[in-house]
Amino acid sequence: MVKVEQDPELEPSPKAEVEAGAEELSPLLSSGEEEEEEDDDTDSDGDDGSGRGGAAPALKKGPWTPAEDKRLRDYVVAHGEGNWNQVQRNAGLNRCGKSCRLRWANHLRPDLKKGPFDAAEVDMIIKFHYMWGNKWAKMASQLPGRTDNEIKNYWNTRMKRHQRAGLPIYPDYMVSRVRDQGMNCHTPGESRGKKRSNELAQEKVVGMEDLVGNFMVFQHLDYGKDPVVPTNPLKRHASTGDLSCVPIHEGKCHSNDLNYVLAKSQSVPLGNAIASGYPTELPSFQCSSSYDVSNSWLLQCPSASPFHQQIETFIQSPESMSSQNTGLLGAIVTKGDVLDDPTKSERYFEMAVPHGYNLVSQSNVIGDCEPEGFFSEIQASNSPSGGKCA
DNA sequence: AACTATAACAACCGCCCGGCT
DNA sequence: AAGCCGGGCGGTTGTTATAGT
Numbered sequence: 001m002v003k004v005e006q007d008p009e010l011e012p013s014p015k016a017e018v019e020a021g022a023e024e025l026s027p028l029l030s031s032g033e034e035e036e037e038e039d040d041d042t043d044s045d046g047d048d049g050s051g052r053g054g055a056a057p058a059l060k061k062g063p064w065t066p067a068e069d070k071r072l073r074d075y076v077v078a079h080g081e082g083n084w085n086q087v088q089r090n091a092g093l094n095r096c097g098k099s100c101r102l103r104w105a106n107h108l109r110p111d112l113k114k115g116p117f118d119a120a121e122v123d124m125i126i127k128f129h130y131m132w133g134n135k136w137a138k139m140a141s142q143l144p145g146r147t148d149n150e151i152k153n154y155w156n157t158r159m160k161r162h163q164r165a166g167l168p169i170y171p172d173y174m175v176s177r178v179r180d181q182g183m184n185c186h187t188p189g190e191s192r193g194k195k196r197s198n199e200l201a202q203e204k205v206v207g208m209e210d211l212v213g214n215f216m217v218f219q220h221l222d223y224g225k226d227p228v229v230p231t232n233p234l235k236r237h238a239s240t241g242d243l244s245c246v247p248i249h250e251g252k253c254h255s256n257d258l259n260y261v262l263a264k265s266q267s268v269p270l271g272n273a274i275a276s277g278y279p280t281e282l283p284s285f286q287c288s289s290s291y292d293v294s295n296s297w298l299l300q301c302p303s304a305s306p307f308h309q310q311i312e313t314f315i316q317s318p319e320s321m322s323s324q325n326t327g328l329l330g331a332i333v334t335k336g337d338v339l340d341d342p343t344k345s346e347r348y349f350e351m352a353v354p355h356g357y358n359l360v361s362q363s364n365v366i367g368d369c370e371p372e373g374f375f376s377e378i379q380a381s382n383s384p385s386g387g388k389c390a
Numbered sequence: 391a392a393c394t395a396t397a398a399c400a401a402c403c404g405c406c407c408g409g410c411t
Numbered sequence: 412a413a414g415c416c417g418g419g420c421g422g423t424t425g426t427t428a429t430a431g432t
Contacts, residue, residue, distance in 0.1 A: 063400070063426085085417070101418070102401070116398095137420060148420075149400080156422095157397055164396085 060094045064103050068093060072100055073108050106147045113145025117154060125151055130170050 064072075075091035081104065084097030093100060106112075117125070121143055128139040136148035136155075143151065162169050 061402070083417080097417075098403095098419095099401080106400080134421060152421075153397095153399060157399090161397080 059088075059096045059099075061099075064095075064107075068095065069103070069108060072103055076104055076108070102149075106149050111145055112147065117146075121146065122154075125155060126170065129155060 071091050071093050072087065072095075075087055075093075079087075079090075084101040086097075087093065087100045088095055088097045091100075095103070124143060125139060128135070128142065132138055134152070134155075136152040139151050140146050140148040159169060161167075
């Protein structure tokens with residue numbers, strides 16, 4: 001495979017014809033995508049408006065050329081975002097509006113943060129995925145400068161890597177946290193009110209405010225203490241949505257019981273799994289059957305679609321769960337080396353806090369509701385109510 | 391050096407939603 | 412109320428880069 005280094009800042013050809021510029025500037029586009037196939041019915045779904053009218057020229061597909069990028073960038077700078085089909089028509093781009101929007105959002109936006117994810121971002125992504133499942137756009141909204149596509153790609157890659165290595169996807173302390181407390185009733189579609197096929201099986205997932213804060217508490221405890229019995233965990237009131245500290249269910253389970261975590265690409269309704277006391281084949285939730293859910297606000301959640309099926313699929317996959325991996329916890333977190341040394345937990349904790357969030361006192365976080373500062377920042381954009389300790 | 395496996399990235403596809411007419 | 416349209420979102424596929432053998 002011949003890779004021709006392509007300078008994204010390469011000055012595009014002044015030619016009016018984008019294709020001509022493409023050929024000039026992008027030698028790597030030799031795999032046939034230059035042919036403007038007439039059968040390319042634009043954007044397949046046809047709902048982008050670009051395919052109607054009949055006489056429209058076939059739209060180009062494949063990698064964007066610097067010339068196209070410049071056209072798009074210039075147009076958006078001049079006219080602003082939105083109305084992407086107008087962009088297509090007016091900017092001389094032979095691309096569907098949807099493609100223009102994607103290109104702008106994922107690559108040309110000036111506020112994009114390029115480069116690899118740093119430790120804090122990775123940590124946030126793991127948490128977010130645990131909480132929300134594949135809500136890439138929602139995650140991206142919490143990670144300034146990052147795009148949903150970027151996050152999605154990163155996660156998928158990570159998923160593959162972990163699955164191949166037989167490693168769990170989520171850190172143990174996350175799962176144990178959820179199991180011990182139950183988690184928030186969260187409506188996945190809150191951002192846009194949509195419900196997709198994968199969401200149907202995911203009726204309730206963990207709420208961000210809960211997990212982020214709890215995660216931080218647990219993260220600390222997980223490194224230095226055992227068993228993990230958090231003090232005053234945070235919960236969201238089912239009806240008000242307010243966060244408050246709640247009494248702990250006393251030591252029914254310890255985190256050491258739970259070195260099994262889900263390793264399936266689709267997120268799983270953890271809350272329901274817990275509330276339903278899933279049978280013992282699944283070590284992750286074995287403990288839940290003894291967990292006293294009678295007081296759990298989890299039960300206030302309407303039941304979701306069969307969790308059973310997902311789990312069965314899951315446990316039938318030998319690589320999806322490793323019951324012998326209790327010693328591999330260190331590897332499942334992005335900075336596994338940190339886990340191996342409790343003295344490093346402080347540092348890791350700091351890394352877990354995204355830049356731009358103010359913690360009241362990092363040193364006081366353990367076992368208390370101190371992540372309030374962190375909460376308030378995020379909640380401001382996610383919840384009308386603020387987090388508070390009882 | 392050649393080959394292979396894996397990771398990372400880019401782009402497209404299909405579905406859905408909300409607003410508008 | 413129904414249909415159209417613009418746009419958002421998640422899933423998937425294809426390409427390139429890199430590491431390992």
